[in-house]
Amino acid sequence: GAGVSQSPSNKVTEKGKDVELRCDPISGHTALYWYRQSLGQGLEFLIYFQGNSAPDKSGLPSDRFSAERTGGSVSTLTIQRTQQEDSAVYLCASSPRQGTGNTIYFGEGSWLTVV
Amino acid sequence: AQRVTQPEKLLSVFKGAPVELKCNYSYSGSPELFWYVQYSRQRLQLLLRHISRESIKGFTADLNKGETSFHLKKPFAQEEDSAMYYCAPGGYQKVTFGIGTKLQVIP
Numbered sequence: 001g002a003g004v005s006q007s008p009s010n011k012v013t014e015k016g017k018d019v020e021l022r023c024d025p026i027s028g029h030t031a032l033y034w035y036r037q038s039l040g041q042g043l044e045f046l047i048y049f050q051g052n053s054a055p056d057k058s059g060l061p062s063d064r065f066s067a068e069r070t071g072g073s074v075s076t077l078t079i080q081r082t083q084q085e086d087s088a089v090y091l092c093a094s095s096p097r098q099g100t101g102n103t104i105y106f107g108e109g110s111w112l113t114v115v
Numbered sequence: 116a117q118r119v120t121q122p123e124k125l126l127s128v129f130k131g132a133p134v135e136l137k138c139n140y141s142y143s144g145s146p147e148l149f150w151y152v153q154y155s156r157q158r159l160q161l162l163l164r165h166i167s168r169e170s171i172k173g174f175t176a177d178l179n180k181g182e183t184s185f186h187l188k189k190p191f192a193q194e195e196d197s198a199m200y201y202c203a204p205g206g207y208q209k210v211t212f213g214i215g216t217k218l219q220v221i222p
Contacts (some may be wrong), residue, residue, distance in 0.1 A: 003158075033209070033210065035212070041214075042201070042212065042213065042214035042215040043159075043201060043212040043214075043215065045209060045210075045211045045212070048208075048209035048210075050208075056209050058209075091159065093159075095210075102147065102205045103149070103161050103164065103205075104149075104151075104161070104203070104210060105160075105161075106158050106159040106160065107158065108158045109158070
C-alpha cells in the first residue's frame with residue numbers, strides 16, 4: 001500500500017496481558033516513529049528509529065514498553081502487563097531520511113483499550 | 116533539541132471569523148516547521164510547511180524569527196476547519212509535537 005499501515009486497528013485486552021502492535025511504514029522510509037495519543041494529552045513521543053542507528057527510546061513511559069524494527073522496515077511495539085492507563089491510540093509514522101521538508105506520514109492508529 | 120509550544124488547548128471561533136492558532140519555537144539555527152491536522156475519524160496529516168510558503172485550505176503560516184513564532188492563520192473560518200492542529204519541528208531527528216490545539220468552529 002501507499003501509506004503507513006497499522007494493525008490491529010482496535011484491541012481490547014485484559015489488565016495484565018501483553019499486547020503487540022504492528023506498523024508497516026511506507027516503503028523506503030528510513031525513519032519510523034511511535035506516538036501515543038490520549039484524550040486531552042496531545043501526541044506523546046515514544047520511540048524513534050532511524051536507519052541502522054540505535055533507536056531513541058527516551059519517550060517510553062516504563063520498562064513495560066519496548067519496540068523493535070526488523071530489517072529496517074516493519075516495527076512492533078510491545079506493552080507487557082498492560083495497565084488501564086495504557087489505554088490510548090498508538091500512532092506509527094514514517095519519514096524519508098533524505099529529501100526536502102522531512103514530512104512525517106502517519107498511520108491510522110491502533111486503539112488500545114485495557115479493561 | 117527543537118521544541119515547539121502551543122499555548123492553547125482549545126480555540127473556539129464563529130464561522131466567518133478569523134483564526135489564529137499559535138505556535139512558538141525555541142531553538143537556534145534555521146528552523147523547519149510544520150503544521151499537521153487531524154480531522155474527526157481521519158489520520159493525522161500534513162497541512163503545510165513553512166519552506167513551501169504555500170496556502171492550503173485557506174491557511175497560511177509565516178515564520179517570524181524575531182518572535183520565534185509560526186502561527187497558523189485563516190481569514191474566515193469554516194465549519195470544516197474544526198479539527199486538532201499540531202505544530203511540529205522538522206529536521207533529521209526525532210520529532211516532538213506540541214500538545215495540539217483543538218479548533219472548534221461554531222456555526
